[in-house]
Amino acid sequence: MAGIVGYGAHLPRHRIKVEEIAKVWGADAPSYKKGLMLREKSVPPPDMDTITLAVEAAKNAFRRSGGVNAADIGAIYIGSESHPYAVKPSGTTVGEALGLTPHLHCADFEFACKAGSEAMFVAMSHIDSKAMKYAMAIAADTSQGAPSDALEFSAAAGAGAFIMGSENLIADCLFTHSYMTDMPDFWRREHEFYPQHGGRFTGEEAYFATTMGSSKAILEKSGMKPSDFAYAIFHQPNGKFPQRVSRMLGFTQEQIDPGWLAPRLGNTYSGASPIGLTATLDVAKPGDLIFMCSYGSGAGSDSFIWKVTDRIDEVRDKAVRTHKLLDENLTYVDYGTYAKYRRKIKKNY
Template sequence: GINPAEIGAAYIGSESHPYAVKPSGTVLAEALGATPECHTADLEFACKAGTECMFIALSLVEAGRIKYGLGVGADTSQGAPGDALEYSAAAGAAAFIFGKENCVAVSEETYAYMTDMPDFWRREYQYYPQHGGRFTGEPAYFTHITAAARGIMKKSGTSPEDFAYVIFHQPNGKFPFKVGQILGFNKAQIEPGWLVNKLGNTYSGSSPLGLTSTLDIAKPGDRILLVSYGSGAGSDAFIWKVTDRIDEVRDLAPKTRDILDTNKKYLEYGEYAKFRHKILKAE
């Protein structure tokens, strides 16, 4: 374990922060015992807000500015009734602590790619997001993920064959496999981190949760490529190399897929709509 007071930064990425004006990061840092000497911030970048937090926390640790940094991707994804997002939207979160000691995986390279792309948005005071339908595919998701993946592989001198696993953002069940095929990855490299068929799209938690599932089975020496995607639009890419430490800590916490399999509870649509406040009592 680590001393919570040594967590010098705590960042939460989400597009469903509970407050418009009141940070979520302070709540988390206080609960962990990391306050008061802790830099906190709430980040937004659609579905890549979680990897934004990871990118920044990792960079601060590498720069020697802090001893430990916490990066979280969390969302209760919104989808309007009857919209294509509704049946795929989910709720979930993943958190990572970055440091220089006792690491289960080390960062070998990072890369970011972004453009101004109006594929998905939600204006102030709107409850549900809007999207450009098929426009969200080729010019948005596929363009940015392929560019980020190719960019980091060129920067690091690697190729798809150098990776044991790869995780892509998972807005639906098809896109990760299609983009993997475009880039030259096979099904066996993608499936361990592919959770959307069990969980749905957790937005900011999507690719970070895929990394947790992959680390559950990864072996020392394995390389993992992680490429997120956030509408607006951009992708963060990371290359991780798993260390011997993974075997020491792997069984200290429940595994991601075990949680999904054992804690599953099905709801009727009416119950779901009520709990998500889609059905409200008239005043």
């Protein structure tokens, strides 16, 4: 079966703390920190967007690929809810920057926070059908939260990239499962700048029901149980939801820890569970089983079961580790700088 031949991540270096956002809007920072388990989030500077994050994450995936030839990549799929253009694919620019063009299939994916895992799912389907030797799947976002909205405390930026293939794998994909219903929990209408959401309705009936539905189905399909896995990654709109859903399914805190990035990174939307996977692969051992379940409002979850191969020890340090990007070389910005960077201030351009 298809799997991961190279993986990489990229994150902005800028962060804003929950206290800094809370003080502007008179919100209670301790309740956000405790209730949603969010401490700070990444902030993309003005010259960084989904395309630039995708390119840098993909370069790291190439560094870990053991010399995959760019010309052998047959498809590039980028999942995001913040593609820089409404009409003009992100994938064309990223493909050109990586030297993959012109003999290449390209599509931009959109499904709220699971657009990235969709890209991974479809890329691997091409490998399984033997339509191509390699396919690139990228999950990237520079997500927006409306000022003073609860989402403003979490909407963050980052990217994870994967080169999918069938030989020389870092992680073999043993099973996949997709689960989807029509769920009006979170949306953004055309020409609207900020998304809207259904408040508490985004929890039990949306995130938890969908994540549980997909996770239980893949466990049943595979005949595996939570204790069989070394690690698990769930979509992380905040720190609390993935922690709670992992407990509901029977996973432990130790299993989710390496890929549980939201408390310090925020919600990187399409990037969330894929970047969590990169952080988990960074510490995984050969033979480890990794459980992954994304969630995208609207709503659906893609689940994957990965088996790590011996090659992980060779490649993990061929590119920067995700936790290094998360923990080091950080610059904290105030709300004014954040508002300027995220174009929240009206001015004459």
